[in-house]
Amino acid sequence: MSCYQTVQDYAFRAFGYGERLLPRSDFTLCEQFTLIGSGMMWNIYYGTVAVITGFFFANLLAVGKNAKSAWARKPAEWFIFLFRGSPLFIQFFFAYFLFLNLKSVSSIFDPLSSAWLGALIVLFLNTAAYSAEIFYGALRSIPKGDIEAADAYGLTGWPRFRKVMWPTMMRLAWPAYTNEAIFLFHATTLVFFSGFPAWRQKGDALYYANYFADKTFNPFVPYPILAFYFILLTLVIISLFGVINKRLNRHLPQERRRKLRLRPNLIR
Known part of the structure; x- marks a missing residue:
C-alpha cells in the first residue's frame, strides 16, 4: 500500500471516516504518522473549544473573585480553589462516574x-x-493611575471596565495565559487515560501512539511522532497568541512591550 493510499484510508479515521480496521502488522512509518495525526484532530478539538469557552468564563470568575460582595466573591474563590487544588486526572475520573449516574x-x-x-x-x-x-x-495589578484617569474622565462601572480595566488586564495577563493555553493542549492527552471510552477506536493521538507501541513493543517510534505533532501545535499556538500579544501592546514603546516566555508547568 502506498503512502498516498494510507493517507486516504486513515487521515480522518479518528472521526469515523475511511478504513474501519486498523493495521495489524508490518506497520509503516506513514501509517503511524497518518493515524497519530488523525488522532491529533481530537486533541485540537478539545483544546480549541475549551480555551475559547473557558476564556469567557475565566473573565467572569476573575471579576467575581475581585468583587466586594461575598455572594459573588466566595463562589468564584471556591470554584477556582477546587479545580486548581485537585489533579486534572482525578477530575476526569469523578466527572465520568458522575455522568454515568446521570445517564x-x-x-x-x-x-x-x-x-x-x-x-x-x-x-x-x-x-x-x-x-x-x-x-x-x-486585574489586581492594574496601575492605580489608569483607574484614576478613567475616573477623571467620568468613566464608571461597565464603561470603565470595558475601556480601561479589561484591556489592561488582558495585556498584563496574556503572556501567562499563553502558557496556560499551551499546557491545556498538552493536558488533552489525559483524556485517553481517563474513564471516557474511545468509541469504535475513534481515539486521540495518544490512543493511536499507544496502539502502535503495544503492537510493535517499540515505543521509540510512535511517541516521538506524537511529541513532534505537539511541538508543531505549540509553535502554532505561540504564533497566534504572539500576534494577539502584539495587538494588545501596540500602543506601548518597544522597550515596555511584554514578550511571551514559555515557562514549563511541571505539575498540572
Missing part, C-alpha cells in the same frame, strides 16, 4: 458519558479556573 437517570444525559462532550466539559472547567487566577492577578 442512568435519563437518556438525555447520554452524550455526557462520551469523550467529545464529557471530557470537554472537564477541560473547560479546569482551564477556566487556572485562567481566572491569571486574570485575577492581572
Whole structure:
C-alpha cells in the first residue's frame, strides 16, 4: 500500500471516516504518522473549544473573585480553589462516574458519558479556573493611575471596565495565559487515560501512539511522532497568541512591550 493510499484510508479515521480496521502488522512509518495525526484532530478539538469557552468564563470568575460582595466573591474563590487544588486526572475520573449516574437517570444525559462532550466539559472547567487566577492577578495589578484617569474622565462601572480595566488586564495577563493555553493542549492527552471510552477506536493521538507501541513493543517510534505533532501545535499556538500579544501592546514603546516566555508547568 502506498503512502498516498494510507493517507486516504486513515487521515480522518479518528472521526469515523475511511478504513474501519486498523493495521495489524508490518506497520509503516506513514501509517503511524497518518493515524497519530488523525488522532491529533481530537486533541485540537478539545483544546480549541475549551480555551475559547473557558476564556469567557475565566473573565467572569476573575471579576467575581475581585468583587466586594461575598455572594459573588466566595463562589468564584471556591470554584477556582477546587479545580486548581485537585489533579486534572482525578477530575476526569469523578466527572465520568458522575455522568454515568446521570445517564442512568435519563437518556438525555447520554452524550455526557462520551469523550467529545464529557471530557470537554472537564477541560473547560479546569482551564477556566487556572485562567481566572491569571486574570485575577492581572486585574489586581492594574496601575492605580489608569483607574484614576478613567475616573477623571467620568468613566464608571461597565464603561470603565470595558475601556480601561479589561484591556489592561488582558495585556498584563496574556503572556501567562499563553502558557496556560499551551499546557491545556498538552493536558488533552489525559483524556485517553481517563474513564471516557474511545468509541469504535475513534481515539486521540495518544490512543493511536499507544496502539502502535503495544503492537510493535517499540515505543521509540510512535511517541516521538506524537511529541513532534505537539511541538508543531505549540509553535502554532505561540504564533497566534504572539500576534494577539502584539495587538494588545501596540500602543506601548518597544522597550515596555511584554514578550511571551514559555515557562514549563511541571505539575498540572
